[in-house]
Amino acid sequence: MTKFISAMAALAMVCSLASCGASTSSSQSEPESKPSDTNKTIGIAMPTQDLERWNNDGEYLKKQFEDAGYNVILTYSENDSARQNNDLIELISKDVDLLLVAAVDGESLAKTLDGAAEKGIKVVAYDRLIMNTDAVTYYISFDNTGVGKLQGQFVEEALDLSSTEGPYTIEFVGGDAGDNNAKYFFSGAYNYLSQYINSGKLVIKSGNNEFEKIATKDWASANAQKNMESTLNAYYADQQLDVALCSNDSTALGVTQAIDSSYKGSNSVIVTGQDGDIENLRNIVDGKQSMTVYKNVNDEAAVTFEVCRKILDGEVPAASLVDKLSVDVTYDTDSYNNGKKYIQSYLLAPYVITKDNLQLLVETGLYKWDSNKKYLESATPAEE
Ligand code: BGC
Numbered sequence: 001m002t003k004f005i006s007a008m009a010a011l012a013m014v015c016s017l018a019s020c021g022a023s024t025s026s027s028q029s030e031p032e033s034k035p036s037d038t039n040k041t042i043g044i045a046m047p048t049q050d051l052e053r054w055n056n057d058g059e060y061l062k063k064q065f066e067d068a069g070y071n072v073i074l075t076y077s078e079n080d081s082a083r084q085n086n087d088l089i090e091l092i093s094k095d096v097d098l099l100l101v102a103a104v105d106g107e108s109l110a111k112t113l114d115g116a117a118e119k120g121i122k123v124v125a126y127d128r129l130i131m132n133t134d135a136v137t138y139y140i141s142f143d144n145t146g147v148g149k150l151q152g153q154f155v156e157e158a159l160d161l162s163s164t165e166g167p168y169t170i171e172f173v174g175g176d177a178g179d180n181n182a183k184y185f186f187s188g189a190y191n192y193l194s195q196y197i198n199s200g201k202l203v204i205k206s207g208n209n210e211f212e213k214i215a216t217k218d219w220a221s222a223n224a225q226k227n228m229e230s231t232l233n234a235y236y237a238d239q240q241l242d243v244a245l246c247s248n249d250s251t252a253l254g255v256t257q258a259i260d261s262s263y264k265g266s267n268s269v270i271v272t273g274q275d276g277d278i279e280n281l282r283n284i285v286d287g288k289q290s291m292t293v294y295k296n297v298n299d300e301a302a303v304t305f306e307v308c309r310k311i312l313d314g315e316v317p318a319a320s321l322v323d324k325l326s327v328d329v330t331y332d333t334d335s336y337n338n339g340k341k342y343i344q345s346y347l348l349a350p351y352v353i354t355k356d357n358l359q360l361l362v363e364t365g366l367y368k369w370d371s372n373k374k375y376l377e378s379a380t381p382a383e384e
Pocket of ligand 1: 295
């Protein structure tokens with residue numbers, strides 16, 4: 001009996017010092033909580049392989065989870081929301097332990113994901129919020145309004161709006177209406193520049209000053225190109241266009257093509273973007289695009305992994321997780337309401353890249369200079 005008690009006491013002591021409890025002490029080297037049970041499967045649903053970033057996201061996420069020992073099933077839905085619904089139904093039927101979803105159309109997944117929640121499968125919204133369902137537990141993204149604001153600030157500085165007379169012309173090019181982020185990008189930029197629009201210093205000749213009018217189906221370059229060609233022909237045949245405020249790089253790509261083919265003016269139009277896609281970085285070097293807002297998706301994947309691991313361990317990630325992450329991230333509980341509730345969000349910080357600070361991208365380890373040190377290329381070639 002005595003032996004038994006002392007064995008228990010010894011075990012309790014080991015537990016409290018090292019690995020058995022979830023409690024954290026304030027000692028300098030914080031003991032790790034108990035190792036995670038990694039015999040679990042994560043279902044990851046990404047929107048499309050057409051865009052550079054989602055291939056990177058899928059790859060980085062898969063690697064994070066697999067390196068830790070989890071099983072991963074990764075799906076892409078080619079921007080087709082019906083297909084993504086089917087992909088999710090299949091993942092649910094395979095009894096995955098957690099679903100990580102970057103929605104094609106944030107409005108169309110509620111019923112399917114309610115079904116996942118009923119089976120006890122946790123749902124995490126990745127990058128894009130999923131609307132009208134209680135099933136979503138967490139949201140990991142960037143400060144989406146901040147992305148637009150950075151684009152607006154860039155334009156303000158490039159045209160020196162606070163101290164010059166103007167007027168200057170601007171057109172907005174937004175993202176897909178089914179992507180909840182797209183509205184935040186637009187409003188972040190538009191609201192930042194609205195003082196200049198209201199005072200007439202910035203003029204939108206097309207009159208397209210609402211998200212619904214500037215949305216680009218599927219975020220596709222071809223659609224952005226077509227829309228911008230029409231705008232240029234209708235409003236800028238003999239007028240100068242100063243700014244094309246594009247929400248991301250795929251739309252910026254279409255817009256620069258439209259400017260190449262259909263713009264008569266001789267000025268170089270200020271073109272914004274987002275993501276740091278390789279082709280756009282080439283355009284930045286060549287002076288066809290002015291900036292991109294960079295979002296390090298490797299960091300987004302790393303934060304996502306930590307949040308999901310906690311959920312899978314039955315813990316509550318909450319605010320304290322932020323202190324343990326080496327990435328600049330904010331825990332936010334009152335910005336993103338999905339129509340049912342405010343979703344606890346982890347929001348990473350985006351930053352501006354221009355031709356003058358491309359080296360910052362090299363320092364992320366995800367890009368490298370080409371042999372002529374002129375353009376950037378990916379430092380993480382796609383897996384075979
Ligand atoms: C992402 C952007 C991306 C866009 C198009 C958005 O939801 O946040 O980074 O450029 O989708 O794929």
